[in-house]
Amino acid sequence: MTAFPARPALFIDGHWHSGEGRATHQVVNPATGAVLAELPLATTADLEAALDAAARGYPLWRATSVDEKAAVLAGAARLMRERMEIIATTATLEQGKPLAEARGELAYTAALVDFYAGEVRRNYGRVLTRPTGQRSLVIHEPVGPSLALCPWNFPILNPARKLAPALAAGCSMIIKPPEEAPGTAVLVLQCFIDAGLPASVASMVFGVPDTVSRHLIASPIIRKISFTGSVPVGKHLMRLAADGAKRTTMELGGHGPVIVWDDCDIEKTVTMVSAFKWRNAGQVCVSPTRLIVHEAIADRFAAAMAQRAKGLTVGPGLDAATQMGPLANPRRPQAMESLIGDALAQGATLLAGGERVGSTGNFWAPTLLADVPLSARLMNEEPFGPVALIHRVSTMEQAIAEANRLPFGLAAYLFTENARTANLMADAVESGMVGINTMAMSAADSPFGGVKDSGHGSEDGPEGMRAFQVIKAIHQH
Numbered sequence: 450m451t452a453f454p455a456r457p458a459l460f461i462d463g464h465w466h467s468g469e470g471r472a473t474h475q476v477v478n479p480a481t482g483a484v485l486a487e488l489p490l491a492t493t494a495d496l497e498a499a500l501d502a503a504a505r506g507y508p509l510w511r512a513t514s515v516d517e518k519a520a521v522l523a524g525a526a527r528l529m530r531e532r533m534e535i536i537a538t539t540a541t542l543e544q545g546k547p548l549a550e551a552r553g554e555l556a557y558t559a560a561l562v563d564f565y566a567g568e569v570r571r572n573y574g575r576v577l578t579r580p581t582g583q584r585s586l587v588i589h590e591p592v593g594p595s596l597a598l599c600p601w602n603f604p605i606l607n608p609a610r611k612l613a614p615a616l617a618a619g620c621s622m623i624i625k626p627p628e629e630a631p632g633t634a635v636l637v638l639q640c641f642i643d644a645g646l647p648a649s650v651a652s653m654v655f656g657v658p659d660t661v662s663r664h665l666i667a668s669p670i671i672r673k674i675s676f677t678g679s680v681p682v683g684k685h686l687m688r689l690a691a692d693g694a695k696r697t698t699m700e701l702g703g704h705g706p707v708i709v710w711d712d713c714d715i716e717k718t719v720t721m722v723s724a725f726k727w728r729n730a731g732q733v734c735v736s737p738t739r740l741i742v743h744e745a746i747a748d749r750f751a752a753a754m755a756q757r758a759k760g761l762t763v764g765p766g767l768d769a770a771t772q773m774g775p776l777a778n779p780r781r782p783q784a785m786e787s788l789i790g791d792a793l794a795q796g797a798t799l800l801a802g803g804e805r806v807g808s809t810g811n812f813w814a815p816t817l818l819a820d821v822p823l824s825a826r827l828m829n830e831e832p833f834g835p836v837a838l839i840h841r842v843s844t845m846e847q848a849i850a851e852a853n854r855l856p857f858g859l860a861a862y863l864f865t866e867n868a869r870t871a872n873l874m875a876d877a878v879e880s881g882m883v884g885i886n887t888m889a890m891s892a893a894d895s896p897f898g899g900v901k902d903s904g905h906g907s908e909d910g911p912e913g914m915r916a917f918q919v920i921k922a923i924h925q926h
C-alpha cells in the first residue's frame with residue numbers, strides 16, 4: 450500500500466497548524482474507503498488570524514519588485530515539476546484520478562504558474578495623449594486581499610489557478626481548498642513558500658465551507674472572491690459578496706453540448722469525445738455531456754462511443770492499467786444512480802454502463818444513454834460524472850436550439866469538416882468557450898470561463914490576472 454505522502458494542515462501567517470484541539474475532518478481514499486489523514490478545521494480565531502495576515506501581507510507584496518514576484522512564481526513552477534511524483538500521487542490517493550492524469554494536471558499547472566511569472570512583467574496600461582498636452586493614464590492596480598474557494602476535481606490545478614494570478618497581480622490571498630483533497634493543496638502551497646513567498650502573503654485554511662466563506666466574505670479586509678464549484682453555491686456566494694460590493698469571479702457548472710455533424714471525421718471525433726468524456730470520470734466542468742448528433746450518423750457514432758465505453762479499464766488510480774478511476778466522493782455515485790435511474794424510468798435507452806463497479810470505493814461504469822426525453826433530470830442537470838447522452842437532430846437549427854436550451858454556457862464543441870458550418874455554429878452557441886474539432890479548452894495563455902449560469906469572469910491567460918486587479922484612470926493637466 451502506498452503511504453500517504455502529505456500532512457494536511459492549516460497555514461496561517463507563516464505557521465503550519467495541525468490538530469491542537471481543533472475539530473477534524475477525515476480525508477478518505479475514494480478507491481478504497483480508507484482514511485488517509487485527519488484534517489484540522491479552522492476555528493474563528495484561525496480565520497481572524499488569516500485575515501490579519503492577509504491585511505499585513507498585501508502592502509508588503511504589492512510593494513515587492515516585479516523581479517522578486519516573478520522569481521517566486523517561476524521558482525514555484527520549477528519546484529512543482531521537481532516534486533511531480535509526490536504531488537501527483539497525493540492527488541490520486543485523495544481524489545481518485547489515474548496517476549497519468551494527475552501528472553498531466555501537474556504539468557499544466559506548472560505551465561500556468563510559469564505563464565504568470567511572465568505576466569507579472571506585462572502589466573500594461575494605456576496612455577491617452579490629448580491635443581493640449583494633457584495626458585490620461587489607465588493603469589491596473591491589485592484589487593487587494595482576495596479569497597479563493599476551490600473544489601476537489603482538480604486538486605493540483607484549482608488552488609494554483611487562483612493563487613498564481615492573484616500573486617502576479619500583487620494581491621495577498623486566503624485560500625480554502627477542498628476538505629476532500631487538502632494534502633495536494635498543502636504540497637502545492639509549499640512550492641510557493643519554498644520559492645520565497647513571504648509568510649503573511651498567502652494563508653490556507655480548511656473548515657466547514659459555509660462557515661468559512663460567510664466569515665471571510667463578511668470581513669472588510671477581503672476585496673475579491675474567486676470561486677469554482679456548483680451554480681447554487683456560486684449564486685449564494687455572490688449574494689454574500691453583494692453586501693460588501695465585492696468583486697467576484699465565478700467558474701460554475703456546465704452541461705457540455707457537443708454538436709457532431711454528418712460531415713465530421715467520425716473515427717477521430719469518437720476518439721476525442723471518448724478521451725475527454727471519461728477523463729477524471731466525467732467530474733470536469735467542461736466535460737462533454739449532451740452529444741447532439743446528426744441523424745445520418747447517429748447510429749454509427751453511438752455504437753462506436755458505446756464500444757469505447759465498454760472497453761475502458763476502471764480501477765484504482767495508482768494501478769498502471771487504469772483508464773478511469775473512482776468518483777471522488779460517495780455523493781457522486783449516488784447522483785449517478787438517481788439521474789440515470791430517472792432517465793431509464795422515463796424511457797431512455799442504455800447503450801453502456803449504468804451501474805456501480807465493485808463493492809468498495811466509489812466506482813461507476815462509463816455510461817452512455819440514448820433517447821433521453823427532455824423532461825429527464827439528466828437532460829437538465831449537470832451530471833458531473835461518467836455519463837453521456839446521444840441526442841439526435843436533423844437540422845442545424847435544432848442542434849443550436851438544443852445546445853442553447855439550458856441556462857448553462859461554459860464550453861460547447863463542434864465536429865464538422867465544413868468551415869462555414871463551423872463558423873455559423875460557433876457564432877450561434879451561447880458559451881464562454883467553443884472547441885471546433887477539438888476538446889482541449891485549457892491553455893495557459895487563453896481565458897477559461899463561462900456565460901449565463903456558468904458564471905462570469907475568466908481564469909487563465911492575461912484575463913486571469915486582470916480578474917485580481919482594478920482599473921484606475923489618472924488625468925493629468
Ligand code: NAD
Pocket residue numbers: 598599600601602627628658659660662663677678679680682685686700701702703733734780831832833
Ligand atoms: P457542492 O455544491 O456542495 O460543492 C461544490 C464546491 O463548493 C465544493 O468544493 C464545496 O466545498 C464548495 N462549497 C459548498 N458550499 C460552500 C459554501 N457555502 N461556501 C464555500 N464553498 C462551498 O457539491 P459537491 O457535491 O461538492 O460537488 C458537486 C457539484 O459541484 C457538481 O454537480 C458540480 O456542479 C459542482 N462542481 C463544479 C466544479 C467546477 O469545476 N465548476 C468543480 C467541482 C464541483
